[in-house]
Amino acid sequence: MxxxxxxxxxxxxxxxxxxxxxxxxxxxxxxxxxSPVELLLAALGGCEMATVEPLTAKRGHRLAKLATVVEAEKVSDTELRSFTVTYEIELPPEDEKALEVFRSVAGRVHERYCPVGKALKNPMPVEQRLP
CATH class of the missing domain: 2.20.25 (N-terminal domain of TfIIb)
Structure with a gap:
């Protein structure tokens, strides 16, 4: 755990x-x-990238540059409404399939394979234990 x-x-x-x-x-x-909110954003971006990178490379299409910018819409001091993950990539020279592979992999990771993103999309109970 x-x-x-x-x-x-x-x-x-x-x-x-x-x-x-x-x-x-x-x-x-x-x-x-x-800040705690920035850590949450880093967790989401890091989760996606830590899965996208090896899967694109395994398919023979390692990107020359791979980064994300993760933003949250903050509606009050204590409430976030939505998150946006924006990828910044640079394709490897002379690799015509890299963009197609990246988009396919990144889409699947975002929808199904990043546990941080899944937890944010489908909120789960958070238990608190006090002494």
């Missing part, structure tokens, strides 16, 4: 996974850290 531990630090919060990865978390006013 995936999990992270988030704890308060002197300067904000730190999320740590069981492999030793660390991310500093703060508010949108804090320099050099991600």
């Amino acid at each position: 995936p999990s992270v531990r988030v704890e308060r630090t002197e300067t904000g919060f730190t999320a740590t996974n069981d492999r030793g990865g660390r991310i500093e978390i703060g508010s949108t006013r804090d320099e050099g850290v991600f």
Whole structure:
């Protein structure tokens, strides 16, 4: 079961996974850290790209550039309405099928294979356990 531990630090919060990865978390006013909403956006973009990249490369069409910009429509301080994932790509020279393969793979990943995106599209219960 995936999990992270988030704890308060002197300067904000730190999320740590069981492999030793660390991310500093703060508010949108804090320099050099991600806010919780920005982490959600990064999770969505990272989830799609971490699946799109190996699948396009496996089919012999590794893109010269692959990036995403993920945006959220914020309707209030506590509510997001929608997300948009915009891909920025550069096709490999002389690969006429790369765009077709990329579009096919990215579409399937977005609709079916990214668990972060699926969780956002089909909200699930979030349980809270208090001491």
